[in-house]
Amino acid sequence: MNYIRKISVGSDYKNAMHYIVGQEVLGGSYLIDSINFEEKGYSVWVKKNGEVVKWKEVTNTPVMVEYNLNAI
Numbered sequence: 001m002n003y004i005r006k007i008s009v010g011s012d013y014k015n016a017m018h019y020i021v022g023q024e025v026l027g028g029s030y031l032i033d034s035i036n037f038e039e040k041g042y043s044v045w046v047k048k049n050g051e052v053v054k055w056k057e058v059t060n061t062p063v064m065v066e067y068n069l070n071a072i
Helices: none
Strands: 004-009 017-020 030-037 042-048 051-058 063-067
Touching: 004 030, 004 042, 017 030, 030 051
Parallel strands: none
Antiparallel strands: 004 017, 004 063, 030 042, 042 051
16 A cells, blocks of 8 residues: 655645645646655656556655655
8 A cells, every 4th residue: 555645746845846646737637646756856657548657756855755644
């Protein structure tokens, strides 16, 4: 189970890029499936028609993490 619900990328929360599991991206053609912490940083995985692919990797940038408390 994935415990990360949202990441905010950037040093200023108000102007950061926010990625939320379940959020529509790329013009609504994909949904964020999961956000994972990996060796290099965070990765954002998207889903379309049952296929899950890595969309973004976030490294060397300030990140605020919000956890899914319902998954605990």
